[in-house]
Amino acid sequence: xxxxxxxxxxxxxxxxxxxxxxxxxxxxxxxxxxxxxxxxxxxxxxxxxxxxxxxxxxxxxxxxxxxxxxxxxxxxxxxxxxxxxxxxxxxxxxxx
Amino acid sequence: xxxxxxxxxxxxxxxxxxxxxxxxxxxxxxxxxxxxxxxxxxxxxxxxxxxxxxxxxxxxxxxxxxxxxxxxxxxxxxxxxxxxxxxxxxxxxxxxxxxxxxxxxxxxxxxxxxxxxxxxxxxxxxxxxxxxxxxxxxxxxxxxxxxxxxxxxxxxxxxxxxxxxxxxxxxxxxxxxxxxxxxxxxxxxxxxxxxxxxxxxxxxxxxxxxxxxxxxxxxxxxxxxxxxxxxxxxxxxxxxxxxxxxxxxxxxxxxxxxxxxxxxxxxxxxxxxxxxxxxxxxxxxxxxxxxxxxxxxxxxxxxxxxxxxxxxxxxxxxxxxxxxxxxxxxxxxxxxxxxxxxxxxxxxxxxxxxxxxxxxxxxxxxxxxxxxxxxxxxxxxxxxxxxxxxxxxxxxxxxxxxxxxxxxxxxxxxxxxxxxxxxxxxxxxxxxxxxxxxxxxxxxxxxxxxxxxxxxxxxxxxxxxxxxxxxxxxxxxxxxxxxxxxxxxxxxxxx
Numbered sequence: 254x255x256x257x258x259x260x261x262x263x264x265x266x267x268x269x270x271x272x273x274x275x276x277x278x279x280x281x282x283x284x285x286x287x288x289x290x291x292x293x294x295x296x297x298x299x300x301x302x303x304x305x306x307x308x309x310x311x312x313x314x315x316x317x318x319x320x321x322x323x324x325x326x327x328x329x330x331x332x333x334x335x336x337x338x339x340x341x342x343x344x345x346x347x348x349x
Numbered sequence: 350x351x352x353x354x355x356x357x358x359x360x361x362x363x364x365x366x367x368x369x370x371x372x373x374x375x376x377x378x379x380x381x382x383x384x385x386x387x388x389x390x391x392x393x394x395x396x397x398x399x400x401x402x403x404x405x406x407x408x409x410x411x412x413x414x415x416x417x418x419x420x421x422x423x424x425x426x427x428x429x430x431x432x433x434x435x436x437x438x439x440x441x442x443x444x445x446x447x448x449x450x451x452x453x454x455x456x457x458x459x460x461x462x463x464x465x466x467x468x469x470x471x472x473x474x475x476x477x478x479x480x481x482x483x484x485x486x487x488x489x490x491x492x493x494x495x496x497x498x499x500x501x502x503x504x505x506x507x508x509x510x511x512x513x514x515x516x517x518x519x520x521x522x523x524x525x526x527x528x529x530x531x532x533x534x535x536x537x538x539x540x541x542x543x544x545x546x547x548x549x550x551x552x553x554x555x556x557x558x559x560x561x562x563x564x565x566x567x568x569x570x571x572x573x574x575x576x577x578x579x580x581x582x583x584x585x586x587x588x589x590x591x592x593x594x595x596x597x598x599x600x601x602x603x604x605x606x607x608x609x610x611x612x613x614x615x616x617x618x619x620x621x622x623x624x625x626x627x628x629x630x631x632x633x634x635x636x637x638x639x640x641x642x643x644x645x646x647x648x649x650x651x652x653x654x655x656x657x658x659x660x661x662x663x664x665x666x667x668x669x670x671x672x673x674x675x676x677x678x679x680x681x682x683x684x685x686x687x688x689x690x691x692x693x694x695x696x697x698x699x700x701x702x703x704x705x706x707x708x709x710x711x712x713x714x715x716x717x718x719x720x721x722x723x724x725x726x727x728x729x730x731x732x733x734x735x736x737x738x739x740x741x742x743x744x745x746x747x748x749x750x751x752x753x754x755x756x757x758x759x760x761x762x763x764x765x766x767x768x769x770x771x772x773x774x775x776x777x778x779x780x781x782x783x784x785x786x787x788x789x790x791x792x793x794x795x796x797x798x799x800x801x802x803x804x805x806x807x808x809x810x811x812x813x814x815x816x817x818x819x820x821x822x823x824x825x826x827x828x829x830x831x832x833x834x835x836x837x838x839x840x841x842x843x844x
Binding site: 311 | 448449451452543544545558584587588590650652653655656657659660667671674675676677678679680681683684685686687688689690691692693695696699701704705707708709711712715722724725726727728729730731732734764765766769780781782812
């Protein structure tokens with residue numbers, strides 16, 4: 254079981270979350286406590302136990318590749334925080 | 350308050366189908382009652398006056414045309430993490446505060462098709478993460494039996510709405526106990542079906558391998574009616590179970606003769622204090638009095654439920670909530686570049702509990718920690734499911750507490766882990782995917798409180814044994830009638 258303290262700044266970067274200094278301190282402590290509790294799982298003998306992703310048996314679900322009705326573009330774009338014509342508008346991603 | 354809205358869903362539907370009452374009249378009476386109690390209760394984030402009236406008129410037309418509808422005219426509270434086309438659907442979060450759902454969740458659509466009337470979108474802990482409704486960023490919901498106490502969560506708004514007669518059916522979602530715990534706290538039946546029995550299409554995802562929609566109702570029969578209406582295969586949800594749904598409502602068994610009910614050795618009710626110990630022992634004795642044979646069963650890994658859940662659920666949530674990035678819907682906070690826009694949008698849009706779970710989930714899935722945390726938790730989940738399989742070789746159903754205490758006062762659980770422990774009794778069933786429900790089993794006045802608060806008996810059965818589960822609960826409810834002992838502490842209801 255991992256015992257390392259959680260590196261909140263690094264994890265927040267991975268999670269795309271800007272945190273204040275106060276949050277870094279508070280969440281760091283709270284999540285450190287939580288990891289202390291979940292470390293109890295180290296007591297379990299799980300070497301030969303299969304992992305369960307989902308309890309009820311699942312199978313791959315496919316359907317015929319055919320056109321079906323879907324939400325129209327205007328409905329979808331009307332929910333966007335910013336749009337431009339028929340597109341979602343986002344900040345520049347590729348540098349000039 | 351109009352007498353008809355105090356009736357059960359079954360009672361209301363019977364009147365509407367018999368043309369003794371109109372759906373529109375019931376909708377108007379419910380909306381008027383909502384106006385009189387919402388200032389105290391705060392169950393709804395959005396009240397759907399126009400939609401409720403329009404749907405009620407459609408139901409009345411269908412009844413006039415000769416149709417019989419199982420939920421004709423029944424007022425319904427929809428948890429605000431379920432999509433209902435054209436209505437604001439917030440998940441109790443600032444990031445979706447103004448989002449209008451462009452389509453309707455399958456479970457909601459089926460309830461409406463069966464004649465249900467959507468009264469409003471009910472408050473919940475943000476993205477269904479919490480056990481008290483206190484994590485909602487958009488409103489405070491109070492327990493109708495003591496307004497100084499929480500309604501439970503995360504489906505606290507749906508529970509408070511049904512308990513205060515602002516609806517007869519509350520739609521909730523249960524990931525680790527979010528239907529059963531508020532059910533217990535609000536004197537209701539809170540029923541989580543087997544994972545995959547009710548479509549998750551249109552339920553905004555928290556932890557996809559655990560999330561399950563189910564009803565909160567004032568009677569077991571109403572829970573069965575709601576389940577029969579919304580359950581069953583849905584091609585829009587790839588994890589929906591393609592198995593025929595056996596109707597559960599009606600033709601109930603009178604007793605529990607021939608059934609073995611398991612009492613869990615590890616769940617010693619003495620640890621809950623003398624009052625609760627007495628109530629739960631009495632509940633088990635009542636099951637025996639009804640003809641059940643009580644057998645002791647063991648769930649040796651049940652203690653690992655909370656730690657397992659707090660790796661699996663946050664891991665899934667960190668992945669599911671990645672979609673809230675300020676591009677396609679919801680809040681956007683501008684930034685210098687796209688990365689700053691993502692970071693600032695999510696920082697402003699998510700509340701502290703959601704951030705904590707995203708962080709812990711991201712950590713548990715990150716390189717170097719994945720096997721130690723996430724995979725280990727998935728293996729622990731296997732052990733918990735196996736515990737139940739072994740237990741069910743010795744019994745037909747298991748009985749235990751739904752929660753370790755009655756509803757607590759606001760701000761009582763400021764330490765996150767103390768709140769997580771509220772789901773101690775409900776998490777193992779969620780991890781194992783089992784159908785489980787909470788049914789009222791008695792009242793206790795908490796220390797420092799002045800009003801008696803309800804307690805819930807949790808029952809669980811093997812996968813897909815919903816019919817048996819509801820049957821046991823119905824027999825228990827009929828023999829004990831604990832729910833009727835007290836009325837909500839609301840002027841408009843007591844008057």
